[in-house]
Amino acid sequence: MDIRWVWESQNLAQRTLEHLRMFGIALALSVVIGVLLGLYLYRRPKLAPIAFNVLNILETVPTLALLVLLLPLLSLGEKPTIAASVIYSILPIARNTYTGLTSVERSYIEVAKAIGLSEREVLLKVRFPLALPLIAAGVRIAVVFTMGVVTLGGLIAAGGLGAPIQTGIHLYDRDIIIVTGLWVGALALILDGVAALIERYLRDRYGRR
Amino acid sequence: MVIEMLFRRIETVELRDVTKRYGDFTAVDHVNLEIIGGELLILIGPSGSGKTTLLRTINRLVEPDEGEVFINGRNIKEFDVVKLRRSIGYVIQQIGLFPHMTVKDNIGLLLKLEGWSEEEIDKRVKELLHLVALPEDFVTRYPHQLSGGQQQRVGLARALALNPPLLLMDEPFGALDPILRKQLQEEFLRIKEVLGRTIVFVTHDIEEAFKLGDRIAIMRDGRLVQVGYPDELVLNPADEFVAKLVNADKKFKHLDTLKVKDLMVDVEKYIVEVQRKDELLQWMRDKNIEFAVIVEKGALKGVTDLKSLLKSQDLEEALMEPLVFSPGDSLASALAEMKRRNAFLGVVVEREKPVGILLANEVLLKLL
Numbered sequence: 259m260d261i262r263w264v265w266e267s268q269n270l271a272q273r274t275l276e277h278l279r280m281f282g283i284a285l286a287l288s289v290v291i292g293v294l295l296g297l298y299l300y301r302r303p304k305l306a307p308i309a310f311n312v313l314n315i316l317e318t319v320p321t322l323a324l325l326v327l328l329l330p331l332l333s334l335g336e337k338p339t340i341a342a343s344v345i346y347s348i349l350p351i352a353r354n355t356y357t358g359l360t361s362v363e364r365s366y367i368e369v370a371k372a373i374g375l376s377e378r379e380v381l382l383k384v385r386f387p388l389a390l391p392l393i394a395a396g397v398r399i400a401v402v403f404t405m406g407v408v409t410l411g412g413l414i415a416a417g418g419l420g421a422p423i424q425t426g427i428h429l430y431d432r433d434i435i436i437v438t439g440l441w442v443g444a445l446a447l448i449l450d451g452v453a454a455l456i457e458r459y460l461r462d463r464y465g466r467r
Numbered sequence: 468m469v470i471e472m473l474f475r476r477i478e479t480v481e482l483r484d485v486t487k488r489y490g491d492f493t494a495v496d497h498v499n500l501e502i503i504g505g506e507l508l509i510l511i512g513p514s515g516s517g518k519t520t521l522l523r524t525i526n527r528l529v530e531p532d533e534g535e536v537f538i539n540g541r542n543i544k545e546f547d548v549v550k551l552r553r554s555i556g557y558v559i560q561q562i563g564l565f566p567h568m569t570v571k572d573n574i575g576l577l578l579k580l581e582g583w584s585e586e587e588i589d590k591r592v593k594e595l596l597h598l599v600a601l602p603e604d605f606v607t608r609y610p611h612q613l614s615g616g617q618q619q620r621v622g623l624a625r626a627l628a629l630n631p632p633l634l635l636m637d638e639p640f641g642a643l644d645p646i647l648r649k650q651l652q653e654e655f656l657r658i659k660e661v662l663g664r665t666i667v668f669v670t671h672d673i674e675e676a677f678k679l680g681d682r683i684a685i686m687r688d689g690r691l692v693q694v695g696y697p698d699e700l701v702l703n704p705a706d707e708f709v710a711k712l713v714n715a716d717k718k719f720k721h722l723d724t725l726k727v728k729d730l731m732v733d734v735e736k737y738i739v740e741v742q743r744k745d746e747l748l749q750w751m752r753d754k755n756i757e758f759a760v761i762v763e764k765g766a767l768k769g770v771t772d773l774k775s776l777l778k779s780q781d782l783e784e785a786l787m788e789p790l791v792f793s794p795g796d797s798l799a800s801a802l803a804e805m806k807r808r809n810a811f812l813g814v815v816v817e818r819e820k821p822v823g824i825l826l827a828n829e830v831l832l833k834l835l
Contacts (some may be wrong), residue, residue: 293580304519309784365559365561365563366563366565366566368528368563369559369561369563370563370565371528371552372526372552372557372559373552373553373576373577373625374549374550374551374552374553374554374555374556374577375549375576375580376549378505381571383565383576383580384565388565388566388567393560449792463567464567465566465567
């Protein structure tokens, strides 16, 4: 197997950058939307069951189907790929944000109020920091989701590391498929490892003991 | 930095007809209670008696269904609830230090929200750590790195950060082991003297109530059964329940919880301000007393009795330095001190002024 040949002929360095770029945008959007949605649902708990049901249904749509469904709206390429990633990743982040905020031990909230924190200060200084470890766990799930969807984006001309895998399939070239596949897998493991480290740090720093 | 408090000092905290119901259960039942500025009032009763609920009506953690709470004559509903709570320190049994904040951030949280600068916060936090007898380098620690007793001290420091004139304490020493508890009680007494503020203190431990409280309010089934000074409760319990609670038939058990002020006698008729020996002799003969407490501008100068006065050349020579106690001293240790020094009396002094006399035989008589 000629790894170097695959790497150079398929322009994997370039592909990796594309891939990480899409991954980064998708994850950042997911985190912003997911956390904001979690916060909003925390403020409007009556809406929470409905919202999570809708997100759960979206979650059950197969990735490929979702990508195809998005094509008429967003055409080919990066956009539908990123959109699909975000749609999948919102649920774990929003759900963990919501659960994190609502499950903070009551005694902390009570003390915070009792010593004179306003609702807003309780949320920002106590609830949110204590929910961070759980939010981070949600983000970590989203990292894995996003990695998968972005790779599939190769099917709809999004570029990234999905593209050489497609090429490999079309050419029946085992080397390209294996080298790129292993490389995507390794990247996923590395990113998940980084996310795990961040999660552990947050748990140590903000965890409840 | 000046902190804007709703009230600088507490004249009174008045609970009028306060009632709180949870469904069919009446937690607090038409309670009327006046807390006097500067005192430490104990709320005591069995669990479920409504003492914590009543305490929480004062900082509006609980809004009463009926009745009102007044601080310095003003209905607390008039105040902004956040400002009200910042003017009232709050300490609870579970401590409730925020686990994600260092000791400094916990103590300084309210200071930060009030807009103090970093240096001001640093300075104040160190002051407070000193007050609660914790080393300064604790600032960077997290609550889980502290022992239970240390956490409770940090909790107290946090409650005192803004220097609130009123302090609510809900079984603050309840979760500690007995030895640590005694130690913290002693320290708390010291801090209390330094601070001299109004404190409402919930406990279910009668020993703690006698040890720390100025007055004690006894609750049962949501109702206030009796309020009074410790000796009143022991000597005149309102009913069987109070008698049993204060253990009136075994009051010797409380010798170590009684304080000097509970059994001192009035000093008024022995106090005199004179310069010369013959003046004093005349005065004592007129009053038909054998013992005198000499003061100078109201401050204690010494004591003397007729016998030594007659033997001596002048007043200076006849003056003796008496054993001096303060009203809050423990009676037991005062008596022990008198016995050791072979003294039959001690003068009770508050801010240099004599306020009472402790007579060894008189005390024993009262206790019998």
